[in-house]
Amino acid sequence: MNRRVLIGIFDSEDDILAATDAARRRGLVIVDVFAPYAVHGLDKAMGLARSKLPWVCFLLGLFGAAFKVWFEYWTTASDWPINVGGKPWNSLPAFVPITFEVMVLFAGLSTVVAFFGMNRLWPGRKADLLDPRVTNDRFALVLEEDDAAFDVDEVKTFLWSHNALRVEERELEVAR
Amino acid sequence: MAEVCSPLRLPLIAGRKQPAAVTEDVCRPMLRPPSILWWAGFALAFSLLLMGVAAVGYQIATGVGVWGLNTTVGWAFDITNFVFWVGIGHAGTLISAILFLFRQKWRTSVNRSAEAMTLFAVMCAGIFPIIHTGRPWLAFWLFPYPNFRGPLWINFRSPLAWDAFAISTYFLISAVFWYIGLIPDLATIRDRLKPGLRQRLFAIFSLGWNGSYRVWRHYEVLYLLLAGLATPLVVSVHTIVSWDFATSVIPGWHATIFPPYFVAGAIFSGIAMVLTLMLVARKTMGLEDYITQRHVDAMCKLLLLTSGIVALAYATEFFTALYSGNPYEQFVFMNRAKGPFAWAYWTMVGCNVLIPQLLWFERVRRRLVIVFLLSLFINVGMWFERFVIIVTSLHRDFLPANWSGYTPTIYEIATLLGSFGLFFTCFLIFCRVLPVIAMGEVKAVLSHGNGKGGHA
Numbered sequence: 001m002n003r004r005v006l007i008g009i010f011d012s013e014d015d016i017l018a019a020t021d022a023a024r025r026r027g028l029v030i031v032d033v034f035a036p037y038a039v040h041g042l043d044k045a046m047g048l049a050r051s052k053l054p055w056v057c058f059l060l061g062l063f064g065a066a067f068k069v070w071f072e073y074w075t076t077a078s079d080w081p082i083n084v085g086g087k088p089w090n091s092l093p094a095f096v097p098i099t100f101e102v103m104v105l106f107a108g109l110s111t112v113v114a115f116f117g118m119n120r121l122w123p124g125r126k127a128d129l130l131d132p133r134v135t136n137d138r139f140a141l142v143l144e145e146d147d148a149a150f151d152v153d154e155v156k157t158f159l160w161s162h163n164a165l166r167v168e169e170r171e172l173e174v175a176r
Numbered sequence: 177m178a179e180v181c182s183p184l185r186l187p188l189i190a191g192r193k194q195p196a197a198v199t200e201d202v203c204r205p206m207l208r209p210p211s212i213l214w215w216a217g218f219a220l221a222f223s224l225l226l227m228g229v230a231a232v233g234y235q236i237a238t239g240v241g242v243w244g245l246n247t248t249v250g251w252a253f254d255i256t257n258f259v260f261w262v263g264i265g266h267a268g269t270l271i272s273a274i275l276f277l278f279r280q281k282w283r284t285s286v287n288r289s290a291e292a293m294t295l296f297a298v299m300c301a302g303i304f305p306i307i308h309t310g311r312p313w314l315a316f317w318l319f320p321y322p323n324f325r326g327p328l329w330i331n332f333r334s335p336l337a338w339d340a341f342a343i344s345t346y347f348l349i350s351a352v353f354w355y356i357g358l359i360p361d362l363a364t365i366r367d368r369l370k371p372g373l374r375q376r377l378f379a380i381f382s383l384g385w386n387g388s389y390r391v392w393r394h395y396e397v398l399y400l401l402l403a404g405l406a407t408p409l410v411v412s413v414h415t416i417v418s419w420d421f422a423t424s425v426i427p428g429w430h431a432t433i434f435p436p437y438f439v440a441g442a443i444f445s446g447i448a449m450v451l452t453l454m455l456v457a458r459k460t461m462g463l464e465d466y467i468t469q470r471h472v473d474a475m476c477k478l479l480l481l482t483s484g485i486v487a488l489a490y491a492t493e494f495f496t497a498l499y500s501g502n503p504y505e506q507f508v509f510m511n512r513a514k515g516p517f518a519w520a521y522w523t524m525v526g527c528n529v530l531i532p533q534l535l536w537f538e539r540v541r542r543r544l545v546i547v548f549l550l551s552l553f554i555n556v557g558m559w560f561e562r563f564v565i566i567v568t569s570l571h572r573d574f575l576p577a578n579w580s581g582y583t584p585t586i587y588e589i590a591t592l593l594g595s596f597g598l599f600f601t602c603f604l605i606f607c608r609v610l611p612v613i614a615m616g617e618v619k620a621v622l623s624h625g626n627g628k629g630g631h632a
Contacts (some may be wrong), residue, residue: 003555014624018338027403032389033389034386034387034388034389035392036195036364036387036616037195037615038392038395040568043389046389047388048393050397051397057401063404075320076329076332079327079329080327080329082331084334091333093230094333096196096198097341097416097419100408101341101345101412101597103463104345104405104409105345105349106346108348108349108402109348109349111401111402112398113400115356115394115395120384121384123380124384127386128386129367132367135363135385135386135387136195136199137196137619163328166623172253173522
């Protein structure tokens with residue numbers, strides 16, 4: 001299915017921020033914004049929900065730590081107990097350092113994997129660029145046109161009023 | 177829009193750059209053929225690396241006996257080099273993670289290369305304990321895995337096992353953090369290059385990044401989470417390295433001050449190495465607008481702070497030994513200052529405590545040649561700190577009959593030089609194939625202090 005969109009290209013972070021914020025307030029459907037770098041506050045201007053990645057990080061970190069405590073207990077006190085300097089079989093305080101390291105490892109790597117998965121980033125994926133300079137110094141605001149109430153000329157004027165460099169209509173293949 | 181220049185916020189990047197100019201400036205040295213200077217540096221570093229490979233090859237083929245170790249001094253050059261290199265790595269994480277959490281925006285100019293330095297330094301560090309095991313092909317025994325010997329598990333109560341986990345976790349997390357930071361920049365370069373092998377490689381590694389803000393939003397959170405994980409991680413790593421010593425009952429090692437002392441020393445030596453590398457890179461790669469006097473100033477002040485902490489630790493250690501009433505502790509410390517390795521001890525104090533005091537003077541901080549020389553002195557001093565801690569605590573045993581000395585053999589010196597060769601070879605290649613400055617992050621701070629974008 002294809003989707004008609006109206007694209008505004010901008011060259012300053014202040015303009016893209018203002019235009020995105022105003023578009024959301026007007027009730028326009030923001031398909032996406034493309035930016036060469038992270039612009040503070042742009043996610044709020046787009047009305048995006050908060051990322052769920054911290055939950056992945058927290059839960060997998062917790063899992064890693066719990067798994068490691070169990071594993072250290074099982075190997076040292078149950079599966080093959082070895083007397084080292086008369087220390088107790090279950091030397092919990094001595095298990096803390098590795099538990100911490102494994103927690104960080106699980107939390108970090110799983111968050112990265114989750115990030116790749118949820119954004120469908122993989123080696124060799126073809127980048128669909130809206131504008132060749134969007135990874136360099138251009139910003140693009142993509143608005144959906146399918147709404148019956150969408151007045152193309154009015155929205156074009158709106159984009160021009162926010163210092164858009166270029167405004168164009170395009171058909172986008174819907175992947176997301 | 178009228179340009180307003182705030183007297184409170186000086187620009188981080190000189191030359192009033194636009195984002196496109198940043199891409200241009202950072203990509204230029206990558207896309208032109210290497211200079212004579214680069215080839216000279218590479219030839220030197222690579223020769224050292226080959227020498228190191230030969231020395232390690234001989235040592236593995238013959239045995240650890242080719243080193244100057246003896247039954248009294250069982251750890252010397254190898255563990256000194258290990259602790260030295262791990263310490264160098266810590267500044268990269270300080271700059272990339274800790275300063276990120278503290279919202280120190282000047283870090284954006286140096287974080288990419290400092291993180292690369294971390295990776296290469298940890299690689300160098302990892303070599304030493306592995307070759308010290310004598311049978312490095314069995315190094316995987318350091319990790320618990322199901323085996324046919326029971327299964328027999330590793331001793332999780334041992335600080336050496338903790339160390340294996342700490343260093344490998346540190347390397348993996350640093351590598352991932354670095355790569356995540358690189359992705360947007362890889363995409364920028366991908367979209368600049370002409371089609372060809374190089375472009376295809378950048379396309380593979382940039383994972384189809386297209387600048388969508390729906391991805392950027394998660395990206396920012398991911399970066400924050402990794403910074404939040406790397407910060408306690410870096411403290412834990414050198415803490416665990418210090419426990420290799422502190423949990424033993426050797427006078428001179430058995431001290432509760434070791435973890436903070438080691439962490440501060442690690443950051444001190446690492447910042448010195450960052451300065452050494454950056455002062456050369458900014459000059460040879462034409463990055464003076466990005467790594468400005470202000471960046472050098474900030475790093476010099478970090479050096480002063482950590483030098484102060486290290487000096488305090490030296491004094492505390494000495495005082496505690498004298499005050500303890502323990503004759504063995506007292507002997508070890510008096511022996512450090514006056515015994516056969518007094519020259520090493522006073523080199524350490526001179527390079528780490530006295531010479532850095534020059535950085536209090538702004539005139540010194542503005543003379544970059546002097547800052548460069550100071551950073552070299554600190555690198556030397558911090559190497560000697562580890563040497564002093566390790567060798568002087570061991571060479572005078574509890575029984576005078578066991579007393580001995582220690583002299584490195586040429587194989588140990590060649591291995592040390594070889595590790596520098598590995599480090600600089602990797603760093604020089606990094607300077608050629610990847611963007612040394614985090615373009616995506618620098619572009620976001622361009623408006624800082626230039627009146628535009630009040631939300632910076």
